[in-house]
Amino acid sequence: MVCFRFFGGIMEKLNLIPFPVKSVVKPGGLDVGGKIHINRSDELVGPADFLAEKLHLWGIEAQAGAGVSISLRLDDSLSRLGEEGYQLRVNPEGVSIVALGTAGIFYGIQTLLNLLPADYSAAKVLPCIEIEDWPRFSWRGTMLDVSRHFMPVEFIKKWLDLMAMHKLNIFHWHLTDDQGWRLEIKKYPKLTATGSVRARTLLTHIRAEGERVYEEKAYGGYYTQEQVREIVAYAAKLNIEIIPEIEMPGHASAVLAAYPHLACPGYEHEVKCEWGIFDDIYCAGSEEVFGFIDDIFAEVVSLFPSQYIHIGGDEVPTEHWQQCPLCQQRMQDIGLDDERELQSYFIQRAEKMLEKYGRKLIGWDEILEGGLAENATVMSWRSFEGGLKAARQGHHVIMSPLQHCYFDYSQTDRSDEPLAIGGPLTIETVYEFNPIPAELEGQYHQYILGGQGNIWAEYIRTPEAIEYMSYPRLIALAEVLWGTGRADYSFFAARLGGQLRRLGNFDVNYWGKA
Numbered sequence: 001m002v003c004f005r006f007f008g009g010i011m012e013k014l015n016l017i018p019f020p021v022k023s024v025v026k027p028g029g030l031d032v033g034g035k036i037h038i039n040r041s042d043e044l045v046g047p048a049d050f051l052a053e054k055l056h057l058w059g060i061e062a063q064a065g066a067g068v069s070i071s072l073r074l075d076d077s078l079s080r081l082g083e084e085g086y087q088l089r090v091n092p093e094g095v096s097i098v099a100l101g102t103a104g105i106f107y108g109i110q111t112l113l114n115l116l117p118a119d120y121s122a123a124k125v126l127p128c129i130e131i132e133d134w135p136r137f138s139w140r141g142t143m144l145d146v147s148r149h150f151m152p153v154e155f156i157k158k159w160l161d162l163m164a165m166h167k168l169n170i171f172h173w174h175l176t177d178d179q180g181w182r183l184e185i186k187k188y189p190k191l192t193a194t195g196s197v198r199a200r201t202l203l204t205h206i207r208a209e210g211e212r213v214y215e216e217k218a219y220g221g222y223y224t225q226e227q228v229r230e231i232v233a234y235a236a237k238l239n240i241e242i243i244p245e246i247e248m249p250g251h252a253s254a255v256l257a258a259y260p261h262l263a264c265p266g267y268e269h270e271v272k273c274e275w276g277i278f279d280d281i282y283c284a285g286s287e288e289v290f291g292f293i294d295d296i297f298a299e300v301v302s303l304f305p306s307q308y309i310h311i312g313g314d315e316v317p318t319e320h321w322q323q324c325p326l327c328q329q330r331m332q333d334i335g336l337d338d339e340r341e342l343q344s345y346f347i348q349r350a351e352k353m354l355e356k357y358g359r360k361l362i363g364w365d366e367i368l369e370g371g372l373a374e375n376a377t378v379m380s381w382r383s384f385e386g387g388l389k390a391a392r393q394g395h396h397v398i399m400s401p402l403q404h405c406y407f408d409y410s411q412t413d414r415s416d417e418p419l420a421i422g423g424p425l426t427i428e429t430v431y432e433f434n435p436i437p438a439e440l441e442g443q444y445h446q447y448i449l450g451g452q453g454n455i456w457a458e459y460i461r462t463p464e465a466i467e468y469m470s471y472p473r474l475i476a477l478a479e480v481l482w483g484t485g486r487a488d489y490s491f492f493a494a495r496l497g498g499q500l501r502r503l504g505n506f507d508v509n510y511w512g513k514a
């Protein structure tokens, strides 16, 4: 159903993304140009300040007792809308946003802002409307890989702002990988002193024929703990939870370059300058390794209040474990049949440590190999398969299958697309994503927490390039994860132009920008 609004002689589509679950457009409009005042209770000072700050962009100023009333109110009787749901009403007397919790108020504010014209100088007339809205999924995520290419603090904040605009609420921060460790850890300074710097960077595609071309200079960067705290606090104001990812037991070259004693004996390690899957993994036979990981977790949980900590767990070649006397001894001692079981043992120990800190473990779908840790949540990336398997075992799942959710793939097959790891993956394909595939039996639907778009950054070197690859595809994903699950691409496409004009206001370098 397309809703239209009619005022000022112009018929315009109700340009909201994600489109609300229920909306009824009424005759008439409310002019909010000029002054407004915000009525709110004490606990809503944060959302009210946020609203006032944003309205300022349109030249709308908040002043006590002046102009149109915008009321923000918590209401315990709205539990049917959940923590993030809200009611928004605009009528000739004013605006009201009511919700069970502050997150719902925040999302009502986002919708209100999206009802204002994309053009700041246009008439500031809101349509009279009644909206009732709530998310389909509680996990509406993006993942940013800052190991392959480092992104500055200011850009991370902009990324979070854009997420909030689209009602996305989980930022999965991929902080460690073979090509660079990017998080300050006080107890192990070499992680950043040595592990954050690689000697050079591959510029040509890893699978390209012919000579490889490199940028022949050292590349590095990391976040101090102070910066992390600042970003976590910034995200919290936007109803975004940050989930840090600390990769293990694979994708560990940068750690092992800094602290080689954590590897199986007999190998050399360096911070990698190319992309791919490497044999450099933590030794699973050494107790020192588990002590080290516990120390890392202790600092990580002090920085990130998130319920979940992501431990990676993907792409674990077991060549070194097969050759390593310590790993083989460990397997014998505890009666493991093969290295996949050793991989599972490793993850189970990580889970126990996290439980000690009151946190839950998430890993990529490879953590299913050799047996899933007791309470683990699975992030399914290679396809839906791992996620389906985990859900049927009663584990929570985040669906992030590469065929819908990999925004490091090119957006089209056109020859003028920038170098990308693979593709194409069109925006239509993103929009067709359903985190609950039809084949999953009803009793397991409850285990699917939601979905996530992943931006791996092997070939994405700058903030502008990150935006180019992510938008507009992320807009489609946001609607999928918030929306009702009734995908109608032409209805979405009709609203997309308006949303892109809004992104233009924030200098977003989206794909297709004129």
Ligand code: TNX
Pocket (backbone or CB within 6 Å): 314, 315, 364, 381, 406, 408, 421, 456, 457, 458
């Ligand atoms: C696979 S997805 C990886 C990453 C790469 C990505 C490139 C996952 C858990 N591992 O290390 O960057 O493919 O698309």
